[in-house]
Amino acid sequence: MPYICAGDPTLDLSRELLLTLEEAGADLIEFGIPFSDPIADGPIIQKASERSLSGGTSIDQVLNLVSSLRKETDIPIALMGYYNPIFRMGVDTFCQQAVDAGVDGVIIPDLPPEEAEPLLESVSGCNLATIFLVAPTSTSNRIVKIAELSKGFIYCVSVTGVTGVRDVISGQVSSMVSEIRSHTDKPICVGFGVSTPEQAKQVAQIADGVIVGSAIVKMIEKNLFDELSMLQDVRRFAEGLSKGVKEIIVP
Amino acid sequence: MKQTMPDKTGHFGEFGGRYVPETLMPALLELEEAYMSIKNDSEFQVEFDYYLRQYAGRPNPLYYADRLTEKLGGAKIYLKREDLNHTGAHKINNALGQILLARRMGKKRIIAETGAGQHGVATATVCAKFNLECEIYMGEEDIQRQSLNVFRMRLMGATVIPVTSGSRTLKDAVNESMRDWVTNVRTTHLLIGSVVGAHPYPVIVRDFQSVIGKETREQILAQEGCLPDQVIACVGGGSNAIGIFYPFYHDESVELIGVEAGGESVLSGNHSASLGAGSIGVFHGAKCYVLQGEDGQITPAHSISAGLDYPGVGPEHSFYRATGRAKYVSIEDDESIEGFKLLSETEGIIPALETSHAVAYIASVAPQMNPSQIVILCLSGRGDKDVYTVAEALNVEL
Numbered sequence: 001m002p003y004i005c006a007g008d009p010t011l012d013l014s015r016e017l018l019l020t021l022e023e024a025g026a027d028l029i030e031f032g033i034p035f036s037d038p039i040a041d042g043p044i045i046q047k048a049s050e051r052s053l054s055g056g057t058s059i060d061q062v063l064n065l066v067s068s069l070r071k072e073t074d075i076p077i078a079l080m081g082y083y084n085p086i087f088r089m090g091v092d093t094f095c096q097q098a099v100d101a102g103v104d105g106v107i108i109p110d111l112p113p114e115e116a117e118p119l120l121e122s123v124s125g126c127n128l129a130t131i132f133l134v135a136p137t138s139t140s141n142r143i144v145k146i147a148e149l150s151k152g153f154i155y156c157v158s159v160t161g162v163t164g165v166r167d168v169i170s171g172q173v174s175s176m177v178s179e180i181r182s183h184t185d186k187p188i189c190v191g192f193g194v195s196t197p198e199q200a201k202q203v204a205q206i207a208d209g210v211i212v213g214s215a216i217v218k219m220i221e222k223n224l225f226d227e228l229s230m231l232q233d234v235r236r237f238a239e240g241l242s243k244g245v246k247e248i249i250v251p
Numbered sequence: 252m253k254q255t256m257p258d259k260t261g262h263f264g265e266f267g268g269r270y271v272p273e274t275l276m277p278a279l280l281e282l283e284e285a286y287m288s289i290k291n292d293s294e295f296q297v298e299f300d301y302y303l304r305q306y307a308g309r310p311n312p313l314y315y316a317d318r319l320t321e322k323l324g325g326a327k328i329y330l331k332r333e334d335l336n337h338t339g340a341h342k343i344n345n346a347l348g349q350i351l352l353a354r355r356m357g358k359k360r361i362i363a364e365t366g367a368g369q370h371g372v373a374t375a376t377v378c379a380k381f382n383l384e385c386e387i388y389m390g391e392e393d394i395q396r397q398s399l400n401v402f403r404m405r406l407m408g409a410t411v412i413p414v415t416s417g418s419r420t421l422k423d424a425v426n427e428s429m430r431d432w433v434t435n436v437r438t439t440h441l442l443i444g445s446v447v448g449a450h451p452y453p454v455i456v457r458d459f460q461s462v463i464g465k466e467t468r469e470q471i472l473a474q475e476g477c478l479p480d481q482v483i484a485c486v487g488g489g490s491n492a493i494g495i496f497y498p499f500y501h502d503e504s505v506e507l508i509g510v511e512a513g514g515e516s517v518l519s520g521n522h523s524a525s526l527g528a529g530s531i532g533v534f535h536g537a538k539c540y541v542l543q544g545e546d547g548q549i550t551p552a553h554s555i556s557a558g559l560d561y562p563g564v565g566p567e568h569s570f571y572r573a574t575g576r577a578k579y580v581s582i583e584d585d586e587s588i589e590g591f592k593l594l595s596e597t598e599g600i601i602p603a604l605e606t607s608h609a610v611a612y613i614a615s616v617a618p619q620m621n622p623s624q625i626v627i628l629c630l631s632g633r634g635d636k637d638v639y640t641v642a643e644a645l646n647v648e649l
């Protein structure tokens with residue numbers, strides 16, 4: 001399950017990248033809505049957000065892009081974005097337009113359960129999954145609550161920290177996943193810091209899905225002036241990840 | 252609607268709350284619990300009071316500015332002398348309170364954001380005093396315009412980390428300190444310097460700063476035998492303002508006026524008047540007035556004074572504005588320079604550029620008032636740190 005930021009480096013290339021990732025074996029795309037102050041993100045995704053915003057990407061454009069992609073692909077798409085642009089648009093309007101565009105779920109990293117009521121009310125009548133995040137610091141009580149509110153899957157944040165590329169996957173992931181499992185049957189996907197096929201394979205042994213963000217965004221950044229190698233590098237890397245994961249997870 | 256304490260989940264009216272990554276939620280709950288336990292703990296209050304008196308130099312005077320009053324020829328003007336505190340601004344009140352709290356929570360490492368550097372200096376000061384590791388995030392642009400404060404922080408053993416993302420000012424320093432906190436939350440206390448951020452920060456900082464208003468209220472009653480007509484303070488995040496406003500909240504006859512930075516001008520778009528010209532949004536963990544575009548992207552603020560150069564504002568001010576309890580006005584960059592000169596020339600007090608905005612506002616309204624009316628200005632800090640900026644604005648080479 002790859003993450004890319006919509007509009008990085010352009011909306012047209014995001015479309016190409018998304019389709020490439022699907023061909024390379026992705027099961028779901030986390031599609032980022034850029035934000036000016038992404039406090040849960042490390043430098044790699046911060047820069048992606050900046051590139052996208054400097055190209056003028058708006059939330060409407062992201063929704064339009066998903067809508068037009070729906071003519072070509074059915075791959076599940078979860079939008080990942082900070083709360084303010086959604087709040088500014090109107091939570092109800094956003095949810096309605098997301099459903100109309102064919103979005104399957106939303107992940108809002110700065111919206112903990114305590115503040116989620118407007119979102120939950122807005123999605124109650126429609127088919128939009130709300131994916132909440134569990135962190136290494138979450139207590140059991142909170143995990144229960146988060147699991148209860150999550151639809152689609154539960155996002156398990158593997159590190160105490162921001163998004164980024166890490167050399168090793170922390171040993172605590174497996175105990176986190178078992179703790180979450182003891183409270184719920186919902187699928188658990190692990191993200192933040194997974195950056196190599198080996199790590200993805202390792203995580204796939206315990207989780208139902210693996211989310212890779214910064215490592216992919218880094219390949220986009222490296223090839224900003226060469227679209228062909230960008231798409232090629234991303235494809236090759238995603239294929240590697242997908243192969244690693246699929247050896248473990250039998251659908 | 253009246254409200255002086257946030258609701259269970261940290262809201263003043265619709266403002267405030269906790270819009271943060273899940274990683275920080277347990278830490279905010281822990282902080283809230285720790286704070287609730289010391290709030291009514293007399294031992295803590297005695298300790299806090301001791302350091303405010305013996306270390307920070309409180310209480311400071313409420314000084315009748317007779318020459319300024321005479322020069323403006325209207326209302327009687329009093330100055331609450333926060334500039335006389337140790338380290339030269341109101342920021343030390345909050346830094347002392349939070350460091351004592353962090354010590355009780357067993358935190359070994361302190362991080363903070365700073366704009367003008369006053370909060371960074373206050374934090375570095377208390378960390379030196381209580382022997383705690385200290386790292387200060389500061390925008391690269393602010394490091395340049397506040398080099399004196401950067402040196403002071405370093406002298407006291409703090410590490411100053413330049414922030415190069417975004418607009419390289421206070422907003423980005425806050426982002427970076429929050430990212431650090433997300434990463435090191437178990438060992439680290441984030442010492443926020445204003446009444447902003449997620450609950451319980453705005454209420455903690457308000458309570459620690461409200462010593463300003465408590466003293467002021469007693470002093471004016473003792474000196475004049477009546478309450479003032481107006482209390483005026485500059486507003487960046489809003490901590491000196493709420494600190495002096497809050498104890499007057501129930502005194503309905505007292506008009507509370509916050510002065511934001513109008514920058515080049517509010518119409519130009521280059522300003523920091525979030526209450527005057529912003530709209531409701533969610534920024535740095537709280538719902539508040541914020542400068543933003545149609546699309547919900549935060550717009551960089553602008554002010555000649557680094558301490559006011561912030562696109563958001565505290566939730567309690569947002570609530571005061573929405574309910575009409577306080578009024579918010581703005582003063583532009585060049586007017587603030589006039590305020591800076593005015594107080595220096597009439598009273599021999601060089602104010603911080605932040606405070607100079609409030610001085611300039613008073614200069615514009617006091618002449619229309621009559622001599623029986625009393626206006627109190629929160630003189631939030633002294634201006635040594637700003638002499639380079641002001642010299643540049645006046646085309647003087649130092």
Ligand SMILES: Cc1ncc(COP(=O)(O)O)c(C=O)c1O
Nearest residue numbers: 369445487488489490491558632
């Ligand atoms: C002297 C002085 N006044 C005012 C401010 C603005 O902050 P606040 O609005 O939180 O009082 C600052 C911030 O650095 C300051 O140094």
